[in-house]
Amino acid sequence: MTLFRAFRIHSDEAGYRAGIEAMSADALSPGEVLVKTAYSSVNYKDALAGTGKGRILRTYPLNGGIDVAGHVIASTDPAFKEGDAVLCTGSGLSETRDGGYGEYVRLDARWTIPLPAGLSLRESMILGTAGFTAALALLRMQDNRQVPALGPIAVTGASGGVGQLAIDIFSRAGYEVHAISGKADHFDVLRSLGASACIDRHQLVFSGKPMDSARFGGALDNVGGSMLSGLLPLISPYGNVAICGNAGGIAFDSTVMPFIIRGTSLLGIASAGTARDIRDSIWQHLASDWKPRHLERIATREVELDGLPGIFTRMLTGDSSGRTLVRINNTV
CATH class of the missing domain: 3.40.50.720 (NAD(P)-binding Rossmann-like Domain)
Incomplete structure (x- = not known):
């Protein structure tokens, strides 16, 4: 695989900094499921991490983004195969492992959720965390x-x-x-x-x-x-x-x-560490009887990786509403 783009966060002797970098899949956090990212989203926690206004990351450097959805391109876990649509929220993303603000992400199979019938990848990230x-x-x-x-x-x-x-x-x-x-x-x-x-x-x-x-x-x-x-x-x-x-x-x-x-x-309500069986149940509800009827109205803006810093600033100053979708690869 060639180098890909990611929004990466550092904190070291040179100080706290974040921005778009080129990296290889070999540099990603370990995990059984390699995913080509389609979408992520912006949460308040992401804005704190991306600006250094809050101590979110427990190790550095890491890619930002506590939400991610995309397609599996490789897996060592038999539960997932190439082409599967999957999502992940919380579960250490952009805290102890690389998050969703990259064109690729490697996930722990324990926390990788098959996209439930009734949701698109885009809808899953309007929902997100x-x-x-x-x-x-x-x-x-x-x-x-x-x-x-x-x-x-x-x-x-x-x-x-x-x-x-x-x-x-x-x-x-x-x-x-x-x-x-x-x-x-x-x-x-x-x-x-x-x-x-x-x-x-x-x-x-x-x-x-x-x-x-x-x-x-x-x-x-x-x-x-x-x-x-x-x-x-x-x-x-x-x-x-x-x-x-x-x-x-x-x-x-x-x-x-x-x-x-x-x-x-x-x-x-502590969503980041929710047990897997409860996660599965919630995502099934969100794809069916609890699915919001106005997701596109709630998705008030859509940006690419380059637009993240501006969104972080708006969110931290209270100048935002609804959900911001991050489009990473041109995948539906």
Whole structure:
């Protein structure tokens, strides 16, 4: 194989730097499945890693990109053969091993998912870690007896990738969704994705009481901080709050009252290390009964490898919404 292009991240005596480089397949992280990349995506974690604004990588150098989808070109694992369409999210990509921002990637067979019927490679990367996270939250909430009859689901950070996909996924699954966002100019879009109500974060006032009148049956919180503190007293008896982000801070104030009076559950959503059997189940849901109905509307932009730095900057300054698809090879 000739040299190929990759967005590679370094941190050494010369400092932190990232950009397009030529590399060979022999330099890729070890793994059983060699894939020609079709698409990747941009997540907040990718922007932190690609700019050095967050300590994401545990070893250097590595190719960025925590999501990847493409076609197998070689495999030493009999479960995969040349030409198979596959995807992978998290599972050490752009953390302990080379990620999806390269024309080729070598994957660990344990975490390589055959593309399920009902999804294209492109659709799988519009979903990516963001869609997987939203679906994992729904799975965990339903495992803990969340049902639509408990009341509407509040989705915070609703204009972001996880938020928009969560609106679509939860509404597809039969839940009423109330979108909370600081970007009121995005409300029409959020309603078009399935939100029955939109709440301006800047006008949302919490009472500060340990308990308040129940307003939501549950919540998917991308924000943390004071938002999480304010939501907990508003959850209906035996509702769940799934927490998957910390845009508003990693600390929050609360009391035991929502937990011991109403039986509220706080569920942590850690998508990167999800067990394989749960991954398989979630991707089957995302290809069928939970498949978002508005994926192309949620994919608000598409870039190639050269466009990554600009997208990272926009994402870290809050000037982005929806999902950014990364087209790497001209493969559908």
